[in-house]
Amino acid sequence: MKNRRKIASVAAIVLFVMLLAVVFSLSTVFERSVVAQNTSKAVTPSPTPEFDQEAALAKLRERIKGKEKLPAEEVFKNIKNFKGVPAGRLLAIMRFGYARSLGVDCTHCHVPGKWASEEKKTKQIARDMHKMAGAINGELLKNMESLGGRQAIVNCTTCHRGEVKPATNLPRPKPNSE
Ligand code: HEC
Ligand code: HEC
Structure with missing residues (x-):
């Protein structure tokens, strides 16, 4: 027993x-598998280190001087998304709405100086992302009855938060450093 x-x-x-x-x-x-998801490669490598974003913007501002309020498509060559948006505002969107939101500079989507070119595929991705955000805002959020008609919006920053690849999980809490 x-x-x-x-x-x-x-x-x-x-x-x-x-x-x-x-x-x-x-x-x-x-x-x-979670780690693998987070370290998978972005579409293009990080920004060109020798690129001077402030100088590029100054040059563009000089080029559109006096035409800042004209619709972007009359001032620039290859505008599909921002038709009707003032040319001066387009530059602000590029700087704050796009580059800063993704934590990159202009070279992530453009070959410097060849702004109208479609050489970098990230440029078309940005157009498609714009369309996606438009659908989320204009169809999904707008028709979400439970929100009670509140004006809810997402933009590039909502997802990207300074990163090219939006996170799918939060960083691990740091071990107590005491
Ligand atoms: C995340 C990608 C992305 C970044 C970063 C970005 N752009 Fe753009 N840019 C675009 C897209 C997309 C368009 C086309 C918009 C459209 O079709 O209406 C565009 C268009 C432009 C144009 C108009 C070119 C033409 O003649 O048609 C200029 C000028 C421009 N960008 C300048 C800049 C500058 C300067 C920066 C950095 C401060 C910058 N962009 C950063 C995506 C980007
Ligand atoms: C609803 C969330 C969401 C919003 C809003 C959003 N994005 Fe994205 N974006 C993503 C996801 C997810 C990816 C894919 C990341 C990956 O490669 O797995 C991505 C990828 C990209 C890429 C490719 C990055 C690279 O080089 O790999 C660009 C460029 C981009 N987004 C631009 C934009 C711009 C510009 C806006 C605002 C108009 C925007 N995104 C809004 C979720 C979002």
């Missing part, structure tokens, strides 16, 4: 240890 009890408790301990091992290995697999 005593022996049997001993065997049963040893078996229980062995089972428990095995269970712990399974749970532990599953959780590392899970963590790895």
